[in-house]
Amino acid sequence: DTAVSQTPKYLVTQMGNDKSIKCEQNLGHDTMYWYKQDSKKFLKIMFSYNNKELIINETVPNRFSPKSPDKAHLNLHINSLELGDSAVYFCASSPEGLADNEQFFGPGTRLTVL
């Protein structure tokens, strides 16, 4: 059983397009995250949602808009894609309310903007 799943696994698109990446977790967690890992392999948090409410927004361009229809899903929509958006995007989830909990990461979505 996949705990945190992402679709698609690979996404190749042209500059200026709008695309979405979907994330689902079946762990019953309350908190979900989006991370970006660039070509230099730096892994950086972008957003976090807790029970469908935004709690972390790390100065990400407003072309990126996370949407959480329910606490099991956190989708990432990107408008007007730019070359610099090419990266691997990871979704993660964690239980709420525990200071020392771990995060469970999805397999990643490799986005290539041409």
Place this chain on the structure above:
Amino acid sequence: DAKTTQPTSMDCAEGRAANLPCNHSTISGNEYVYWYRQIHSQGPQYIIHGLKNNETNEMASLIITEDRKSSTLILPHATLRDTAVYYCIARQSSGTYKYIFGTGTRLKVLA
């Protein structure tokens, strides 16, 4: 969140213990030390975490110095499948629980 410093890369012979150091000299009293690893661009995988005491689980042991300024992750019997990038993270025990990943240590286990 405290900044962590790790060596860029390390090698370890298969079957031997791999000892991965991490420096977190500015860690505060409410920050946990977490270790994750990332195998070949897969999603990061949780290994272990601790606050003050040494910890052990089925994957590894975590040794935290008494002053909490540094720690060591120990993989007791490294296998080829342990080849990965290992991240040491200091994270607050309250607030938004966000991780700040550094550059990590690239561990190569050699046959």
